[in-house]
Amino acid sequence: MSDAKVFSDERLNAFVDNELGAQECDEILTAVATDAELGQRLCELRSAKELVRHAYGRVPQVRRQANRHLSFWSGALAASLTLTLGVLIGWLGHQSATATESHGTAAAWTERLFAAEPARILIHLDSSRSEQMEAALDLAEAYLAKASNARVEVIANNRGLDLLRARTTPYAERIAEIRSHHERVAFIACGQTIARLHGGGEDVALVPEAAVTRTAIEHVAERVQQGWTYLKI
Amino acid sequence: MKWLPSREQRELMEQIKAGRGRLYRVAFAWCHDAALADDLAQEALTRGLSRLEQLRESAKLMSWLFAILNRCWIDHLRARRRDVDDELLSELPSDLPGPDSHAERQETVSRVRRAIEALPLGQRQVVTLVDLEGFSYAEVAEVLEIPIGTVMSRLCRARGSLRGLLMEGATAQPRLRSVK
Numbered sequence: 154m155s156d157a158k159v160f161s162d163e164r165l166n167a168f169v170d171n172e173l174g175a176q177e178c179d180e181i182l183t184a185v186a187t188d189a190e191l192g193q194r195l196c197e198l199r200s201a202k203e204l205v206r207h208a209y210g211r212v213p214q215v216r217r218q219a220n221r222h223l224s225f226w227s228g229a230l231a232a233s234l235t236l237t238l239g240v241l242i243g244w245l246g247h248q249s250a251t252a253t254e255s256h257g258t259a260a261a262w263t264e265r266l267f268a269a270e271p272a273r274i275l276i277h278l279d280s281s282r283s284e285q286m287e288a289a290l291d292l293a294e295a296y297l298a299k300a301s302n303a304r305v306e307v308i309a310n311n312r313g314l315d316l317l318r319a320r321t322t323p324y325a326e327r328i329a330e331i332r333s334h335h336e337r338v339a340f341i342a343c344g345q346t347i348a349r350l351h352g353g354g355e356d357v358a359l360v361p362e363a364a365v366t367r368t369a370i371e372h373v374a375e376r377v378q379q380g381w382t383y384l385k386i
Numbered sequence: 387m388k389w390l391p392s393r394e395q396r397e398l399m400e401q402i403k404a405g406r407g408r409l410y411r412v413a414f415a416w417c418h419d420a421a422l423a424d425d426l427a428q429e430a431l432t433r434g435l436s437r438l439e440q441l442r443e444s445a446k447l448m449s450w451l452f453a454i455l456n457r458c459w460i461d462h463l464r465a466r467r468r469d470v471d472d473e474l475l476s477e478l479p480s481d482l483p484g485p486d487s488h489a490e491r492q493e494t495v496s497r498v499r500r501a502i503e504a505l506p507l508g509q510r511q512v513v514t515l516v517d518l519e520g521f522s523y524a525e526v527a528e529v530l531e532i533p534i535g536t537v538m539s540r541l542c543r544a545r546g547s548l549r550g551l552l553m554e555g556a557t558a559q560p561r562l563r564s565v566k
Contacts, residue, residue, distance in 0.1 A: 163542045170516055170541075172523055201548045205415075205517040208498035212414045212423075345428070370431065374402055 160184070160191065169198045272303040273381040277373060278313035280386070283323060286316045289386045290327060297335045305335075306376070310343030310369035313386075314350070317342045317363040325360050332362040343369035405448055406431055408519065409455050415514040416459055418503050426462065430455035449521065453529045456511065463507070501551040509544035512537055 160181060167173050168181050185192045274296055278289045293305045307316075315321040317340055322328070331338055342359055345368045350357045359365070366372040377383050409430050414423035434441075434454045441450050502510055508530075515526045523541075527534040 162546060163538045166542050166545055167523070167538070170523070197549050198545055201545050202517050204494070204498045205502065205513060205548070208495045208502065209411055209415050209514070209518055212411050213420045368428070370428075371406070 162194075165195055165198055169195065169202060272300045273376075273379075274303065274305050275373065275376045275381045275383050276305065276307045277369070277383065277385045278307060278309045278316055279311040279369075281312040281315040281321070285386050286313075286322075286324060289316070290324060290331065292384065292386070293338060294331060297331070297338055302337070304337045306339045306341055306381075308341040308343065308366070308369055308372055310346045314342055314346045314357075316340075317359050319358045319360050320356060322360060328360055328362050339364060341366050341372065343372075345369070401444075401447055402431070405451055408448065409451060412452065412514055412518055413455060413459070415499075415502060415518060416507070416510060418499060422462070426455060426458050429458045433458065448519075449525050449529055452515065452519070452521075453531070456530055459511075498548075501548050504551065505544050505547055508532075508536075509540045509547070512540040513544040513548070516541060 164173070164177070165181070168178060173181075181191075181195075185195065276289050276292055278285060280286075289307055293307055296303055296305055309316050316324060317328075319325065328340060332340070340360070340363045342363050342365045344365050347357045347365065373383060406427055409427035410423055413426040413430075414420060417423055417426070430451055434451045437454075441447060502514070505513065511530060512526055515521045515529060516523070521529065523534050523537045526537045530537070
């Protein structure tokens with residue numbers, strides 16, 4: 154005669170998931186010793202749990218040709234990356250900075266930034282406003298001019314990608330000139346923004362100096378983790 | 387003035403980077419569509435970070451992000467199925483595409499994914515959060531905004547269905563039993 158029905162399926166699941174207290178666990182373990190059917194039920198539940206883990210141990214990576222699903226989210230959400238990063242950095246400890254309040258005062262910013270060691274700075278642009286594009290380039294140049302061993306990256310996403318798009322940038326020559334004078338500067342485009350624009354049928358040819366990263370947020374996270382100074386324009 | 391990120395900053399950034407992969411894996415288990423899962427994970431991360439000031443305990447970062455992932459998923463389903471309430475949504479079977487070609491090459495993986503996919507959405511969410519992420523029942527209740535009793539009953543029904551489906555497969559193909 155089996156005692157297995159004494160234990161509900163919910164209780165056995167809770168046992169498998171370590172949700173029971175010591176006394177309840179003892180009761181089940183004691184019963185299992187003399188009840189093969191109960192042991193079988195537990196074995197099947199545990200197998201089901203292991204199989205689920207096994208089935209998603211390795212999941213396929215995305216190979217995007219076009220961003221076919223983005224349309225169901227609003228453009229505002231997709232464009233919130235900037236706010237995201239600004240809030241993130243602020244929340245993280247108020248030690249990074251936004252350059253929003255410092256347009257036209259790149260020199261003052263660089264004075265403050267030279268305190269950073271090692272000399273690595275990531276400048277993030279997400280706006281196509283010409284004064285913000287210019288501020289990003291001013292800041293990069295000022296920093297490169299003053300710290301010869303500096304590494305500077307300008308990363309552009311959302312509307313800021315216009316800085317690096319061949320058809321839209323007003324600064325193609327200036328970018329080429331900066332790059333020709335400084336080996337340690339990089340101009341980086343957000344791959345996700347590019348995919349979104351491609352999905353909308355837009356031409357997204359970049360200036361020759363631009364490299365592409367998968368997503369701006371991942372790049373920023375990686376650089377900050379590596380100790381770079383992050384500045385959002 | 388200190389400009390380098392603090393250890394706390396670096397640790398949280400590391401968690402967030404790692405979190406993207408975890409969000410993606412669970413999103414994939416929910417929808418079985420790699421591109422959609424990637425969008426869901428990215429969206430959850432973006433929404434989450436834009437509201438990061440609402441997170442009071444950094445230790446709860448991941449369960450908080452999974453709760454946002456759940457809302458992104460519901461928003462997506464709502465966009466596809468208008469005029470359906472949340473409770474009914476959770477009971478709907480999937481009509482999304484099946485496992486992709488990667489899984490097709492792995493028989494057991496493919497069979498389990500099909501079994502998961504055949505579960506009603508609410509059960510699929512609970513079983514993947516418990517089994518893949520190791521969340522406690524209380525955490526799952528918080529993430530999905532449902533009572534803990536519902537978590538337990540959905541999990542119970544999900545495992546019951548999986549046992550049935552997988553044992554059927556095992557009868558047809560005894561090799562399944564060799565998988566722990």
